[in-house]
Amino acid sequence: MRPTFLLPLTFLLTLAVPAAAQRRPAAPNYEVSGQLRNAPAGTWVQVSDYRDGRDVVLDSARTDAAGRFRVRGRVAAPGVYSLRVPGQRATAGLALAPGSHLRVRADATSLWLTGEVSGSSAAVALAEMNREHARIMGRIEELARRPPPVPADTAAQRRVAQEWSAHAAALTAAAKRVARQNSFVAPYAAMSFLSGAAYEADQAFVDSATTRYARQWPELSYTRRLLQYQAMRRATAIGQPAPDVQLPGPDGQPQALSSLRGQYVLLDFWASWCGPCRQESPNLVKLHRQYQGRGFAVYGISVDSKREAWTAALAQDQLPGAQVLDASGEASVAGTKYNVYEYPTSFLLDRQGRIIAKNLKGEALEKKLAELLP
Structure with a gap:
């Protein structure tokens, strides 16, 4: 009877080895270590990823009495992650990829401004851009x-306007250096800081950069989103028929x-x-009161997350x-059809539903309507 019992037992042991191996946690493929000022012993330090509008903590560790820490974990793909200290608003950006070993020095109370990585x-370039943007x-x-x-x-008004323009230009220049x-x-830099409606002069x-990214990093989520933005921008260029939408009033x-055609x-x-x-x-x-009888209509799309705030604003204004x-979220018409992430943004459509102008307001909109509907 011995062989009869030995064979099943040997077979079961053979099956048990890979099953146990599968349950074993995957080995870390990155490490972030360093030292933080103003971080008492036991301060949590977290590595997080921004997903679906919120930060998801991937891995964490506590500081020692000197503010030293070491966080180890796994990332599936190269990307920009965040180093966080709970309770502090600012974060330090981390250019992490499988195999990364990054070193961070910063003040725990102002990670964005002081984070040296x-x-x-890639990590150095990102940290330098973040510190410059913070300043x-x-x-x-x-x-x-x-x-x-x-x-x-x-x-004085002209001087203030020039200051605003200079600061905006400096933000753009810092992002362009990383985008190159x-x-x-x-x-990541191009998608996050150069792809909005405010950057039409940089399109x-x-x-050109997106074409290069599509060759070099076609699988990166940042590249895919840039290609999506590019397609949406072309679909909503002047002369194109405005994509139709149907939303609840x-x-x-x-x-x-x-x-309203x-x-x-x-x-x-x-x-x-x-x-x-x-x-x-x-x-x-x-303007609606003045021109509605001549063929002018408004289709206002609110991106409010709270219906009550929207209806209150409608009543008040x-x-x-x-x-x-x-x-x-992902179903947003603003984000999926019109590449709108800055407000207000507007499109003027002709009687056939083609886009004939963008972002007209105040006197510019009044002048255009007087020209179209004398």
Whole structure:
């Protein structure tokens, strides 16, 4: 009987070895170590990834009495991750890839401004850009806190406008330096800081860079998103038919943009929390009242995440025309059809539904309507 029992037992042991191996946690493929100032012993240090609008903690460790830490874990692909200290708003960007061994020195209370990262050229370039952006944003916040110049002081207003422009140009220049790099942080910089509607002057640069990224890093999520933005931008260029949308109004009933065909339509992306959007509301009300009888309509798309905030703003501003609410997240019309991530953003459509102008407001919109509907 011995062979009869030995064979099944041997067979079961053979099966048990790979099953146990499968249950064993995968070995770490990155390490981030360093030293933080103002981080008492036991301070948590986390490596996180931004997914679906929130930070997801991947791995963590505690500091020792000298602020030293070592975080080890796994990342599936090269990308830009964050080093975080819970309770602190700022983070330090990490250019991590399988096999990375990065070293960080920073102040735990201001990681973005002070984070010095070494271990790869990509990590150094990203950290330098982040520190420069942090310094520029500090100057922008200081400028925003200043009392605005009186309207009659045109020279002071001009100086303030020049300061704003200089700061914006500095942010763009820092991002472009990284976008020219020969590493996976290049498409990240282009996607994060150069692909919005505010950077139309840089589109030739972004298009050229995206072509290069598609050859070198076609699988990176940043490259795929840049290609998606490129396709959306071309689909919403002047002269193109505006992509149709159908979204619910305040009563819950859907209304299609195409239902306004035959009129000149201002397709307006806005939100209740957007100050410049709300400042434009009285002008929009006035122009709609003046031109609706001549063939002008408004299709307002709110990107509010809270319906109550949207309906309250509608009532307060008495916004005209068809007002609808966009979905948030991956289903957003703003994000998936019109490449809109900055507000307000608007498109003026002709009677056939073609895009004939973008981002007209105030006197510019009034002048255009007077030209189209005399």
